[in-house]
Amino acid sequence: MSEKMIKAHIRLVDGLRRALADREGQRGDVPGWVLITIMTAGLVSAIWFIADERLKSLIGDALDEVSPSGN
Numbered sequence: 748m749s750e751k752m753i754k755a756h757i758r759l760v761d762g763l764r765r766a767l768a769d770r771e772g773q774r775g776d777v778p779g780w781v782l783i784t785i786m787t788a789g790l791v792s793a794i795w796f797i798a799d800e801r802l803k804s805l806i807g808d809a810l811d812e813v814s815p816s817g818n
Contacts, residue, residue: 795802
């Protein structure tokens with residue numbers, strides 16, 4: 748390996764070590780993100796259940812408007 752490659756590797760490893768050392772003792776808010784994801788999925792499911800037929804007709808009408816008529 749060339750000297751430039753070795754120095755670049757050393758800088759990269761040193762930077763990664765410093766970045767990881769800065770994160771020690773910190774925990775992410777995993778339960779909060781899980782809750783947000785579950786709540787979002789629940790809301791989408793509820794809206795889909797309530798508005799299923801209306802969404803089908805709305806999307807069908809929109810596609811009919813942009814589809815060629817076959818002539």
